[in-house]
Amino acid sequence: MFCNEDGRLVYTYDAEKLWIEAWGHNAIRVRATKTSCMPNENWALLKPVHTKADIQIDQASATLINNGIKATVTNRGKLTIYNANGKTLLEEFTRHRRDPTDPTCSALEIEAREFKPIIGGDYRLTARFESLDPKEKIYGMGQYQQPYLDIKGTQVELAHRNSQASVPFAVSSRGYGLLWNSPSIGSAVLGKNIMSFEALSTKALDYWVVAGDTPAQIVPMMPEYGLGFWQCKLRYQTQEELLSVAREYRRRELPIDLIVIDFFHWPKQGDWKFDETYWPDPDAMVKELHDLGIELMVSIWPTVDRKSENYAEMLEKGYLIRTERGERIAMTFQGLTVHFDPTNPAARKYVWGKAKKNYYTKGIKTFWLDEAEPEYSVYDFENYRYHLGPNVAIGNIFPREYSRAFYEGMTEAGQTNIVNLVRCAWAGSQKYGALVWSGDIASSWSSFRNQLSAGLSMGLCGLPWWTTDIGGFHGGDPQDHQFRELFVRWFQWGAFCPVMRLHGDREPRQAKHGTTGGASCRSGADNEVWSYGPEVYEICKKYMQLREELRPYTRRLMQEAHKKGAPVMRTLFYVFPHDEVCWEVETQYMFGDKYLCCPVLEEGRTEMRVYLPRLGAGERWKRMGGEEVWDEGGYVSVGCPLEDMPVFVRSSIF
Numbered sequence: 001m002f003c004n005e006d007g008r009l010v011y012t013y014d015a016e017k018l019w020i021e022a023w024g025h026n027a028i029r030v031r032a033t034k035t036s037c038m039p040n041e042n043w044a045l046l047k048p049v050h051t052k053a054d055i056q057i058d059q060a061s062a063t064l065i066n067n068g069i070k071a072t073v074t075n076r077g078k079l080t081i082y083n084a085n086g087k088t089l090l091e092e093f094t095r096h097r098r099d100p101t102d103p104t105c106s107a108l109e110i111e112a113r114e115f116k117p118i119i120g121g122d123y124r125l126t127a128r129f130e131s132l133d134p135k136e137k138i139y140g141m142g143q144y145q146q147p148y149l150d151i152k153g154t155q156v157e158l159a160h161r162n163s164q165a166s167v168p169f170a171v172s173s174r175g176y177g178l179l180w181n182s183p184s185i186g187s188a189v190l191g192k193n194i195m196s197f198e199a200l201s202t203k204a205l206d207y208w209v210v211a212g213d214t215p216a217q218i219v220p221m222m223p224e225y226g227l228g229f230w231q232c233k234l235r236y237q238t239q240e241e242l243l244s245v246a247r248e249y250r251r252r253e254l255p256i257d258l259i260v261i262d263f264f265h266w267p268k269q270g271d272w273k274f275d276e277t278y279w280p281d282p283d284a285m286v287k288e289l290h291d292l293g294i295e296l297m298v299s300i301w302p303t304v305d306r307k308s309e310n311y312a313e314m315l316e317k318g319y320l321i322r323t324e325r326g327e328r329i330a331m332t333f334q335g336l337t338v339h340f341d342p343t344n345p346a347a348r349k350y351v352w353g354k355a356k357k358n359y360y361t362k363g364i365k366t367f368w369l370d371e372a373e374p375e376y377s378v379y380d381f382e383n384y385r386y387h388l389g390p391n392v393a394i395g396n397i398f399p400r401e402y403s404r405a406f407y408e409g410m411t412e413a414g415q416t417n418i419v420n421l422v423r424c425a426w427a428g429s430q431k432y433g434a435l436v437w438s439g440d441i442a443s444s445w446s447s448f449r450n451q452l453s454a455g456l457s458m459g460l461c462g463l464p465w466w467t468t469d470i471g472g473f474h475g476g477d478p479q480d481h482q483f484r485e486l487f488v489r490w491f492q493w494g495a496f497c498p499v500m501r502l503h504g505d506r507e508p509r510q511a512k513h514g515t516t517g518g519a520s521c522r523s524g525a526d527n528e529v530w531s532y533g534p535e536v537y538e539i540c541k542k543y544m545q546l547r548e549e550l551r552p553y554t555r556r557l558m559q560e561a562h563k564k565g566a567p568v569m570r571t572l573f574y575v576f577p578h579d580e581v582c583w584e585v586e587t588q589y590m591f592g593d594k595y596l597c598c599p600v601l602e603e604g605r606t607e608m609r610v611y612l613p614r615l616g617a618g619e620r621w622k623r624m625g626g627e628e629v630w631d632e633g634g635y636v637s638v639g640c641p642l643e644d645m646p647v648f649v650r651s652s653i654f
Contacts, residue, residue: 001075002062004055009064011073016113018077022053022066027210029181030071030079034115034123039204043181043397044427069211074099078112081176083211089176090209093128093194104130113205125182125199127207134192136174137583139571140460141188142167142425143438147446149453149571149586151190158186158198159396160371160424163439166396167427167461168197173583179427181206183397220433222465222498222558223417225295225366227551228257229544230501233527234473235262237513239279243288245528250292254529254541255548258295260368260503264518269337270304270311272351273358275517286363297421298359299368302351302402303330303337310354314340319347334521342401352409360413367406368421371399399424400432407432425463430565435465435499443472443483443504448490449587449601455497456589459567466569467499471527477507478531485603485642487532488539492645493599495543495550496591498557498568502527539643557592568592576613579633585611596621596648600640608640612648621648 003010011018015034023029023045031038054065063072068084076099081090092112097105115123138152143165148154151170158166158180168180168188180188184199197207231249236242242261249256267275274282289296304311304320314320320328321341330338341347355367403420410418410433418433425436438454441447451468458466471487478484494500506525513519525531529540547554560566567574570590572582588598588610598610612621614633621630623638624647630636638646 002057002073004057007053007055009053009055009057009062009071009073011062011077013077016077016115018073018079018113020064020071020073020079022048022051022064023208024048024051024210026066026068026212027208028064028066028069028071028081029206029208031204031206032113033204035121035203043183043206044179045181045208069209074102076102078102081209081211083175087175088132089172089174089211090178091130091132093130093196118201122201122203125184125186125202125205127197127205129195131192131195133174136172138173138190139171140167140169140177140457141190142169142461143436143454143458143466145441145447145450145454147449147453147586149456151457153190153192155187155189155191158184158188160399160426161439162423163441165399165424165426165436165439165458167425167429167458167463169427169461171460175211177210179208181208181427183426185396220430221417221562223419224555225257226419226435226499227554227558228255228500229547230258230260230297230467230499231256231528232260232262232501232503233524234503234505235264235521235523236260237278237510237519237523239281239285243285246289246292246294248528248530249294252530255544256294258297258366259289260297261299262368263299263301263370264334264521265298267517268305268308269301269335270308270314270340272300272310272354275519277516278514278519282362290363295366296364297366297368298364299370300355300359300406301370302339302342304340305335305337307335314347314350317346317350319344319350339398342398342405348401348405348408352405355406356409356413360410365410365415366419366421369402369406369423371402371423396426400426400429400434403429403432403434419465421467425458427461430463430465434463435467436463437466437501437503438468440473440505441469442474443476443486445486445601445603447472448486448493452493452587452589452599452601455569456567456571459569460571460574462565464561464565464567464569465498467497467501468494469503470494470501471504473504475507476504478525478527478533482603484532484536488536488642489600489645491529491540492543493597495547496569496595496597496647500544500547502529506531542643553592553594560592572611572613579613581611582613594650595624596650598638598640598646598648600645606639606641607637608646609635609637610646610648611635615650618652619650620652622651623647624649 008021019031021029056063061074070082072080078094079092094112095106095108095110112128114126137150141156145163170178180197182199182202184202186198186200189196246259319340321339328338329336406420407418419435420433421435423439425434438451455466470490476483504527506527510523512522530537557568572585575590576582591597612630612633640646
């Protein structure tokens, strides 16, 4: 029933095997399966430095201790996890009669680890835990379009959609972090009565628990051009249009680091090259941009059109994803397309080879890896199931492996400080230079509010590189005075995001520039800072210059993210964990450890009430751009006219 296998605690009963092992400092990994052998994939986890655990076995139970975390299993298989002080962090939810000494003994017959067989060999898995405190606060789990920062009492889908990124790492106010280490599509219920995680198709239960603070993650270093302002729209249709915008930014002496060529600059999806009709001389274009001091980013889609020059070869070599049934068509947007399979190393190398030849060798070193409307593709598990590996539905790992394709290629080419702008990410994507943006979001006040929670939650999940479409993506007319107010407030907030990036599909839409190749896809109206009128332009100019002045500070934050995994946008409780009010405030945050940011999230707001966290001796808060100072924490009322977003600087009195 119990045994110690080379430092791993193993419990077996009937067909089930349960493994508990030390996996990093103050952390354990828990796995279970009813297959003949435990799967060997580590998914999001890296192999840890060997840690010797203390394992104690007796007739009634067995215990594994790894520094500040302890796991105990009863002889009936129930698992409970404690911290060094004996506080219960996690307790499995069981309701059966096999152990009459358990206070939860019940006739309900509910298992903590429930494996339901699926034809083909996999299981539909549910893992259940007690809700030990209805007032517990839970944060993280990725990016969801909802206003909640504390997600206790919610249910979240473990799947990727356009503007939704499942990164299943949860941080609890009880002093633990939990990574649900399964890339299967599923759901998580973080209720007041029960906490559960579900995988729709898997061979094993797999999760990782750490006691204490959120662990640091491995994060690449953001290059210098990522620290300033990024200009983007849907979409620059020609080489000359793009260059005219870049030249105008320089003529106006506005700070700009990067400009983006979005989708359908190619002849067919899967060609991975410029359409020469509209982009006749990419080499000269890239050279002029570099001479202007502007980096170029291009959009890369994983979709391959049946009419693409590469489709037949990729089909022959097995580089395309496969369907369980029906036609091999994943999307019908601007052609009949299917995705390449990024979980196949050979397919990753093939696609990078095309990108290297047609983009990288021209001096383009930054890529926008768009998952191409994932809600209509590999992520629709129930209705149209894809297999991206042997008998395992792993739709959630698709975005991470897509980033990996370009990260591996650029690394082999000798590049460092790699940036891949991605629509979705999974646990571990930060290892591959993933800068996550929040997808095609609405241009509305409610959507603006949701992005604040999304960005803070992603930071808590170990992905500090995050950005959003300033102004939202869908709609918004630059000539509409109501939209201009929303745009200004979003732009002000963008100056205090990890990456400040302007993007959107504005109204009214432009006419098509041509009839062939990528020109079949229309573009939105102008979306440059001067497109919104002189009043808005002056406000944007002010915040662009402010962002530029913050460059040395932002560089330091990126260095902290690189070395320690520290988020750039930080919840108040992350910086001030001993201030109880900071666990309640959800509409303010810290940009690093110095700047307290209070975005204006409501239309017509000219005054707001903000909370200033309690500081240590010798510190005070000072209003950025003003003379007001506060030596003590607490709630204060401050003005927020259209031209100013309240920001407070944490400084020393001496």
